[in-house]
Structure formats: C-alpha cells, structure tokens
Amino acid sequence: xxxxxxxxxxxxxxxxxxxxxxxxxxxxxxxxxxxxxxxxxxxxxxxxxxxxxxxxxxxxxxxxxxxxxxxxxxxxxxxxxxxxxxxxxxxxxxxxxxxxxxxxxxxxxxxxxxxxxxxxxxxxxxxxxxxxxxxxxxxxxxxxxxxxxxxxxxxxxxxxxxxxxxxxxxxxxxxxxxxxxxxxxxxxxxxxxxxxxxxxxxxxxxxxxxxxxxxxxxxxxxxxxxxxxxxxxxxxxxxxxxxxxxxxxxxxxxxxxxxxxxxxxxxxxxxxxxxxxxxxxxxxxxxxxxxxxxxxxxxxxxxxxxxxxxxxxxxxxxxxxxxxxxxxxxxxxxxxxxxxxxxxxxxxxxxxxxxxxxxxxxxxxxxxxxxxxxxxxxxxxxxxxxxxxxxxxxxxxxxxxxxxxxxxxxxxxxxxxxxxxxxxxxxxxxxxxxxxxxxxxxxxxxxxxxxxxxxxxxxxxxxxxxxxxxxxxxxxxxxxxxxxxxxxxxxxxxxxxxxxxxxxxxxxxxxxxxxxxxxxxxxxxxxxxxxxxxxxxxxxxxxxxxxxxxxxxxxxxxxxxxxxxxxxxxxxxxxxxxxxxxxxxxxxxxxxxxxxxxxxxxxxxxxxxxxxxxxxxxxxxxxxxxxxxxxxxxxxxxxxxxxxxxxxxxxxxx
Numbered sequence: 273x274x275x276x277x278x279x280x281x282x283x284x285x286x287x288x289x290x291x292x293x294x295x296x297x298x299x300x301x302x303x304x305x306x307x308x309x310x311x312x313x314x315x316x317x318x319x320x321x322x323x324x325x326x327x328x329x330x331x332x333x334x335x336x337x338x339x340x341x342x343x344x345x346x347x348x349x350x351x352x353x354x355x356x357x358x359x360x361x362x363x364x365x366x367x368x369x370x371x372x373x374x375x376x377x378x379x380x381x382x383x384x385x386x387x388x389x390x391x392x393x394x395x396x397x398x399x400x401x402x403x404x405x406x407x408x409x410x411x412x413x414x415x416x417x418x419x420x421x422x423x424x425x426x427x428x429x430x431x432x433x434x435x436x437x438x439x440x441x442x443x444x445x446x447x448x449x450x451x452x453x454x455x456x457x458x459x460x461x462x463x464x465x466x467x468x469x470x471x472x473x474x475x476x477x478x479x480x481x482x483x484x485x486x487x488x489x490x491x492x493x494x495x496x497x498x499x500x501x502x503x504x505x506x507x508x509x510x511x512x513x514x515x516x517x518x519x520x521x522x523x524x525x526x527x528x529x530x531x532x533x534x535x536x537x538x539x540x541x542x543x544x545x546x547x548x549x550x551x552x553x554x555x556x557x558x559x560x561x562x563x564x565x566x567x568x569x570x571x572x573x574x575x576x577x578x579x580x581x582x583x584x585x586x587x588x589x590x591x592x593x594x595x596x597x598x599x600x601x602x603x604x605x606x607x608x609x610x611x612x613x614x615x616x617x618x619x620x621x622x623x624x625x626x627x628x629x630x631x632x633x634x635x636x637x638x639x640x641x642x643x644x645x646x647x648x649x650x651x652x653x654x655x656x657x658x659x660x661x662x663x664x665x666x667x668x669x670x671x672x673x674x675x676x677x678x679x680x681x682x683x684x685x686x687x688x689x690x691x692x693x694x695x696x697x698x699x700x701x702x703x704x705x706x707x708x709x710x711x712x713x714x715x716x717x718x719x720x721x722x723x724x725x726x727x728x729x730x731x732x733x734x735x736x737x738x739x740x741x742x743x744x745x746x747x748x749x750x751x752x753x754x755x756x757x758x759x760x761x762x763x764x765x766x767x768x769x770x771x772x773x774x775x776x777x778x779x780x781x782x783x784x785x786x787x788x789x790x791x792x793x794x795x796x797x798x799x800x801x802x803x804x805x806x807x808x809x810x811x812x813x814x815x816x817x818x819x820x821x822x823x824x825x826x827x828x829x830x831x832x833x834x835x836x837x838x839x840x841x842x843x844x845x846x847x848x849x850x851x852x853x854x855x856x857x858x859x860x861x862x863x864x865x866x867x868x869x870x871x872x873x874x875x876x877x878x879x880x881x882x883x884x885x886x887x888x889x890x891x892x893x894x895x896x897x898x899x900x901x902x903x904x905x906x907x908x909x910x911x912x913x914x915x916x917x918x919x920x921x922x923x924x925x926x
Contacts, residue, residue: 282461282521282531286543290535293519297463300451301495309571310496313408313447317498319580320346320407340591344650345583348657349576353403355659356687359748361398361698363389365706367740374740375799380733381741384709385702387719388440394705397442398698404444405563405690408498410572412450414443414464415557415701416518417708420476425715437715440705447572448496450558454570461521462558468536470514477541487514487537520556522546530555554707559700561693575686578656582649589646604633658686695746702744710735797821801828804851808832811843813851818862819870822855829855 284292304310317323322341363385365378388394397413404411421439443466452459467489474481488511516536523530523546530546532553546552564573605614605624612626624630654660713735720730801824804814809832816822829852838844859867859875867874 280526282519282527286540289533289543290538290540293463293517293533293535294538297451297465297517300454300463301448303454304448305495307571310448312577314496314498315580316407316409316574316576319583320349320576322346339587340594341587342590343583344586344653345576345579348579348653348659349403349406351659352406352575352657352687352690353399356402356690356694357399361389361395361695361746361748363698363702364745364747366742366745368742369740373803375802377738377740380731381706381738381744383731384719384733384738385705385744388705391720392440394442394701397444398694398701400444401561401697402690402694404446405561405572405693406574406576408446409564409574409577410447410560410562412445412447412464413559413561413697413701414445414450414466415559415704415708416441416553417557417712419712422717437717438712439717440708442701446498448498457570459570460524460527461519462556464518464520464558466516466518467513468516469512470536471512473514473516473536473541480537480539480541483537483539484514489514516541520546520553520558522555532556551711554711557704557708559697559704561697563690563693575657579653582653582656585649586646586653589642589649593642593646605630606633607631691748695748698746699744702746706738706741706744710738710741797824801825805829805832808848808851809835809838809844811841811847813847813854816851816854816858818858818866820855820858821870821872822859822862823873825855826852 281292281296301310320343322343363382365381365385367374367378385394389398401411401413417438418441419438420436421441422437425435425437445464445466449465451463451465452461470484470487474484477484514536516534519531519533519535521527521531529550530552532542532544532546533540534542544550544552546554562572563575565571566573607626607628607630609627612624612628612630615623615625617623716732716734718730718732800820804825805828807814808829816825829848832848833839833845838848859872862872864874
C-alpha cells in the first residue's frame with residue numbers, strides 16, 4: 273500500500289470530515305458489539321434495574337407466576353456507591369505563585385468550585401458518575417463550556433440573536449456514547465454522542481436549518497439501549513430529537529493544533545482547533561472513571577460483573593419457591609374410602625362424608641436444598657462485593673464496636689481503587705471548570721460563592737480574577753468530621769487548647785463540620801501580613817492600624833530582612849524598620865482595655881513589677897492575664913493552638 277500521499281483521518285478536509293467522523297463512531301460501536309464489551313454493560317444494566325428480556329420493570333404477582341426478581345445485586349452496588357461517596361470531598365486550589373494576590377485568587381477559585389459542587393449540581397454529577405461506573409463498568413464526564421448557558425447579556429442588533437454570558441455544563445455518559453481508541457490507554461481522540469433537540473440546533477445554526485429539521489433518529493439501529501422504561505423514543509419525541517457528535521483530537525505530532533468539530537444531521541456545524549489563538553479548549557474536556565480494568569486492555573471492569581450470574585440464580589430459585597407456594601396454596605384432601613363425598617352447605621362450609629378420616633396433602637412445601645442454595649448465592653454475593661454486615665448496617669448481637677470498625681474498614685478497602693479514581697475525576701473536572709472560566713468567560717458573572725471571609729455571598733467575578741490558578745486538587749476529607757461524634761471529639765481538643773471559645777463557632781462546626789468559620793479571622797490576618805511583606809520587599813511602607821495583631825506582625829515582617837539581598841537594599845531596610853516601629857508605637861499607645869478586648873499581650877515594660885515571693889507589690893493593680901515574656905513567644909498563639917488541635921484530630925483513629 274502506497275502511504276506517500278496518505279492522510280491521517282483527523283486531518284480530513286472539512287467537506288469529508290462529517291462522514292469520516294461518523295464512520296469512526298460506527299467502527300467503535302462494531303468493536304463494542306463484536307468484542308462482547310457492550311453485552312457486558314447491557315447485562316449489568318438490566319440486572320441492576322430488573323429489566324429482563326421482556327424489558328419491563330414491574331412484573332405482576334399472580335397464581336401463575338413466571339418470574340420474580342429479588343434484587344440483592346442492586347442493593348449491593350448501591351452500598352458500594354455509598355462507601356465511595358459518603359466522605360465529603362476537600363477541594364484545594366493550587367496557584368502558580370505564592371504571593372498574596374495569587375492566594376486571594378485561589379480562595380476565590382475554591383469558593384467558585386464549591387459553588388458549582390453545592391449549588392450547580394457538580395456534586396450530584398460526581399455521585400452519578402460513581403454509580404454509573406459501578407453499574408456500567410465505566411463513566412465519562414463531559415465538561416464543556418455552554419455558550420448558551422447563564423444569564424442574558426444583550427441581543428445582537430444585526431441578527432437579533434440573544435447573547436448569553438455562558439456557563440459551565442456537565443454530562444455523565446456511558447461507554448456506548450464515547451468513542452475513542454480501543455488500543456491506546458490515553459486516547460488522543462474522542463467522539464461524544466448526545467441526543468439533542470433539533471429545533472434548538474436549527475435556531476443556533478439557521479444556515480443549516482433545513483438539514484437539521486429533516487434529520488431523524490432511528491433507534492432501531494442501536495442494538496443496545498440503556499433505558500429501563502422503553503427501548504425507543506416515543507413517536508412524538510422522534511420528530512424532535514436527533515444525535516449530535518462532538519469530535520476532539522488533542523494536540524499531537526500528527527495534529528499539532530488539535531481539532532474540535534460539531535456534527536449533526538451528517539453536517540459540520542462548527543470546526544476549529546485547540547490552539548490558544550482560536551480560543552478553543554486546551555484539551556478534550558472529557559474525563560473517565562472506571563470501577564476496575566482488565567489488565568493489558570482499555571476495557572473497564574466492575575465488581576458487579578461477577579455478581580450478575582449469582583443474581584440470576586437468586587431470581588430463579590426465588591421464582592421457583594414463590595411459584596410453588598402460590599400455585600399450591602390450597603391443600604388437597606385424600607381418603608382411601610371410594611365413597612367419600614364433599615357437599616356444600618348453606619353456611620358456605622364443606623361437608624365431608626367418608627368412612628375413613630381424610631388426610632391433608634400439602635404440595636406447597638419446598639425442600640431444604642432450595643433454601644440452602646439461595647443462602648449460598650447470597651453469601652457469595654456478599655463475599656465477592658466486599659459488602660459485609662457492618663457495611664450493610666447490620667451490627668449483629670455478638671459484634672463488638674472494635675470488630676464492627678474493623679469490618680467496615682475492610683469493606684472500604686475493597687473500593688479503595690474506585691475512591692482514588694473518584695478523587696482524580698473530581699480534580700480533573702474541577703481543573704477543567706477553572707480553565708473553561710479562564711478561557712471562555714467574556715463578561716462579569718455573578719455567583720453565590722464562599723469568598724475570602726469564608727462566608728457565602730453574591731459576588732461578581734471575571735476571567736482575569738482566576739488567571740493565577742494552575743489546577744484543582746480534590747481529596748476525600750477527614751471521616752472524623754462526617755459524624756457528630758467525630759466533630760465533638762475534635763472540638764473538645766480545640767477547646768482544651770483554648771483555640772476556640774466562641775459558642776457560635778462551636779455550634780456551627782458541630783452542625784456542619786466546617787472549620788472555616790473558626791479560622792476565617794486568622795486567614796484574613798495572614799493574607800494582610802503577606803500583602804504587607806510584598807510591599808515591604810518593594811521598599812514601600814504600608815500603614816499600620818491600631819487593631820492589627822502587632823506582635824505577630826512584627827515577628828512576621830522581620831522575615832523580609834532575612835533575605836541577604838533585601839538587607840543590602842537601604843530602601844527595603846528603612847521601610848521594614850519604620851513599619852515595625854509603627855507597630856511598636858501602636859502597642860505603646862494602645863489603651864489597656866482595648867488590648868484586653870483584642871486579646872493582645874501588653875509590652876513587658878507595661879506589665880506590673882513582681883514583688884518578693886512572686887506577689888505583686890501593695891498598691892499595684894491585679895497582674896495582667898498574659899504572662900511576662902518575649903513578645904515573639906506570645907505572638908500567634910491562637911493560630912498555633914488551632915494547628916495543633918487540627919493535627920491531633922487528624923491523627924485520631926477513624
């Protein structure tokens with residue numbers, strides 16, 4: 273074969289690109305069918321939702337019972353889902369720099385991600401992705417920027433088209449709708465299929481209106497259907513719904529600028545690349561979560577696969593037992609007397625006439641072997657899934673608290689790989705959310721976010737406010753804060769170290785497990801000190817305020833002069849010296865009552881002298897609460913106590 277003039281298929285000309293991409297998606301579907309991969313997904317899906325060959329969800333219980341489904345399979349996978357997602361995610365924003373401005377941007381970014389998680393449904397997306405991975409072997413989260421989302425901004429005067437501010441969108445998909453390379457673990461390309469309303473597409477792309485409105489979806493061509501209610505769309509919906517295909521190719525040597533294409537009705541609606549000049553995505557906004565993997569392949573696996581056959585056995589035995597009981601619930605009579613007769617009486621009773629006492633024949637009893645086999649299947653399901661009694665909430669009469677904790681820890685270890693994938697997925701989708709906002713948000717946008725002061729409030733932000741953010745890192749939080757008992761123990765340690773004394777903060781932490789309300793003041797003070805140090809390194813002397821924590825400021829500002837280069841700059845030395853003296857003068861002039869209210873220790877020269885025997889001399893006032901000593905030893909005590917209490921709580925047994 274002559275490869276001299278061959279063209280890599282993603283580089284196909286626009287005129288032939290739609291047909292090429294659709295053919296590639298068909299090839300992927302053929303691979304999924306011929307390899308048996310899609311069959312496994314369909315079988316697990318049908319078992320989870322109780323849809324058999326009939327495709328019906330509910331089966332009527334009659335005297336001629338044909339099938340009964342006792343769905344232990346679904347209960348076990350739901351319990352695994354809870355074990356993975358029950359611990360709240362901790363979101364950390366990583367900035368490119370450590371200056372105060374970057375830290376403030378990072379705090380804004382963290383508030384923005386929390387806003388999407390709690391108010392915009394991203395937390396539900398993560399949860400749905402985990403369940404999809406358990407049921408359908410793998411899940412895909414598609415996180416594009418929706419230019420038609422968000423609030424209205426203005427209307428184009430020429431076209432009359434309504435322009436919107438745009439917003440982040442999230443979609444959870446299965447392997448049936450995300451085509452990619454079957455031989456490379458990190459596929460360079462993806463084709464994403466979605467059902468959309470063709471009338472909306474026609475309104476957005478009026479130049480292709482006729483083609484889009486004449487397009488249809490023939491679901492009969494789809495061999496696999498992950499829809500428990502109906503294998504196909506209703507007749508009315510078929511006229512409104514079509515498939516759209518979004519093709520991405522990341523930047524590689526063969527495709528240096530990458531490529532992104534939107535196709536519907538076998539027509540290219542949009543086409544571009546991933547270069548910064550074109551304003552496209554940095555990379556394909558599609559992310560994978562697998563419950564497991566087949567070694568040396570790209571095929572996903574799930575604990576549910578090994579449970580399907582056992583569930584089928586449970587259903588068949590349960591059906592046999594129930595059918596036998598239903599069809600033979602009326603007992604039969606037998607007597608060796610051939611002249612036995614049974615007649616009805618007026619009272620609707622039966623009169624039995626027989627020379628020999630009749631005997632009752634019970635056909636409804638089932639042999640013990642069926643019940644033993646049923647118990648065996650249930651035990652094997654529990655063993656293979658790792659969901660033991662403790663994970664199912666069955667404490668048992670003979671189980672101690674220690675043994676239950678051990679059993680629960682074993683169950684959690686069984687899904688440890690999926691938990692790690694859950695953290696990675698949250699990190700990748702969170703990072704994509706920030707990058708999309710940095711790249712595509714063109715106007716100021718408002719959101720109810722948690723800002724610098726850690727309090728939820730409406731705030732406007734723009735893309736430039738997030739420029740210094742590099743990535744998002746998500747991890748499972750401390751399980752101790754997920755229960756009231758764990759929060760109480762943690763708070764008790766903090767109270768013991770006198771790190772927290774405000775009753776409102778204590779109640780808020782016990783209710784929510786959120787430490788931010790306890791540390792918001794320290795965060796603000798830390799950002800203020802860091803900002804002042806940046807000015808001092810430029811030779812600028814920022815103003816001091818009487819309410820500053822002067823002792824802490826003095827000790828933190830002296831670090832500026834620890835840099836040999838700064839010590840040799842007279843301008844910096846002068847600025848730092850004058851600023852530290854300003855704090856010192858503020859301490860000298862501060863009224864004692866105000867110092868006591870702010871919790872600031874007095875200067876050693878202002879403390880009462882110590883008399884013989886350690887007692888203050890007569891006539892002197894009461895000794896101050898703060899013990900005499902070097903200011904540097906007293907500065908930042910509250911913050912140190914909080915750090916110690918949090919560290920101790922984090923090391924406590926979970």
